[in-house]
Amino acid sequence: MTATVIDGKAFAAKVRGQVAEGVARLKADHDITPGLAVVLVGEDPASQVYVKSKGKMTREVGMKSVEHRLDASVSEAGLLEVIETLNADPTIHGILVQLPLPDHLNSDLVINAIDPAKDVDGFHISNVGRLATGQKAMVPCTPLGALLMLRDHHGSLSGMNAVVIGRSNIVGKPMAQLLLGDSCTVTIAHSRTRDLPDVVRGADIVVAAVGRPEMVQGDWIKPGATVIDVGINRIDKPDGGTRLVGDADYGSCVKVAGAITPVPGGVGPMTIACLLANTLTACCRANALAEPDTLTV
Numbered sequence: 001m002t003a004t005v006i007d008g009k010a011f012a013a014k015v016r017g018q019v020a021e022g023v024a025r026l027k028a029d030h031d032i033t034p035g036l037a038v039v040l041v042g043e044d045p046a047s048q049v050y051v052k053s054k055g056k057m058t059r060e061v062g063m064k065s066v067e068h069r070l071d072a073s074v075s076e077a078g079l080l081e082v083i084e085t086l087n088a089d090p091t092i093h094g095i096l097v098q099l100p101l102p103d104h105l106n107s108d109l110v111i112n113a114i115d116p117a118k119d120v121d122g123f124h125i126s127n128v129g130r131l132a133t134g135q136k137a138m139v140p141c142t143p144l145g146a147l148l149m150l151r152d153h154h155g156s157l158s159g160m161n162a163v164v165i166g167r168s169n170i171v172g173k174p175m176a177q178l179l180l181g182d183s184c185t186v187t188i189a190h191s192r193t194r195d196l197p198d199v200v201r202g203a204d205i206v207v208a209a210v211g212r213p214e215m216v217q218g219d220w221i222k223p224g225a226t227v228i229d230v231g232i233n234r235i236d237k238p239d240g241g242t243r244l245v246g247d248a249d250y251g252s253c254v255k256v257a258g259a260i261t262p263v264p265g266g267v268g269p270m271t272i273a274c275l276l277a278n279t280l281t282a283c284c285r286a287n288a289l290a291e292p293d294t295l296t297v
């Protein structure tokens with residue numbers, strides 16, 4: 001059996017199309033343009049590329065895009081001042097502070113300074129609590145993207161065994177909450193899990209989010225299971241170049257799984273599409289207007 005390859009790039013384009021329609025309707029009917037602000041501290045080249053592509057896609061769906069680039073040496077007070085300004089700006093509906101932050105800045109404190117209604121990353125403590133208790137929340141983009149792909153592929157996820165490998169606040173924990181919300185039986189595995197291959201063998205859905213290149217092996221996968229690969233790891237090639245690989249060993253997993261997301265072109269593009277979807281959702285909520293129900297949980 002060879003797995004169906006879930007085309008995240010195409011699915012993300014479709015989601016962005018739906019966001020663009022929602023934005024056009026807000027403009028036509030209410031004269032409102034959703035606005036997204038991205039705050040980047042320091043000069044990490046990988047982050048700069050990512051921020052640039054986010055800005056381009058934000059404008060492509062018809063939203064206002066704002067970037068704040070701050071020096072790596074900015075003080076906590078200086079960064080909080082920028083966040084306060086964006087919190088108070090009625091033309092901004094979404095705020096994203098690019099992580100990780102330099103070591104001298106307390107990222108929990110910074111994230112919790114964002115107005116939770118504008119927290120399109122879903123990292124504010126209030127959104128984390130809302131998601132965990134089943135209240136309307138802003139949902140972290142990567143897990144939201146993964147869930148939308150799983151729902152699209154399977155229809156209902158009810159009763160399925162899901163194993164999430166990784167327990168980060170950004171992916172593993174919110175992913176587990178979303179799968180639980182869709183009535184999966186959820187196991188969160190991590191670096192201390194005993195007999196990880198055996199745990200994974202029981203899964204109908206495997207979400208690999210550990211940050212270890214090509215760790216999950218094909219012989220860990222139950223035949224026909226769905227593999228969602230959240231990893232984005234740049235590794236060296238023998239010829240001196242680099243390539244992107246996921247946390248699953250694609251070559252062996254694709255032979256056993258029923259469906260798999262590739263890297264690149266899987267979860268990554270969906271993360272950005274969901275950031276735009278969350279910005280549209282935040283804008284609708286801020287204006288007490290109906291929100292697009294296919295783009296939220």
Ligand SMILES: Nc1nc(=O)c2c([nH]1)NC[C@@H]1CN(c3ccc(C(=O)N[C@@H](CCC(=O)O)C(=O)O)cc3)C=[N+]21
Pocket residue numbers: 050096097098099100121141232244263264265266267268269270271272
């Ligand atoms: N507050 C915050 N929120 C984030 O969501 C956030 C962040 N900080 N910091 C950095 C990471 C990284 N991230 C990516 C999103 C999409 C791709 C993506 O689309 N990747 C392409 C490949 C890109 C390439 O070729 O390098 C793909 O997987 O197909 C990658 C990385 C979001 N992040």
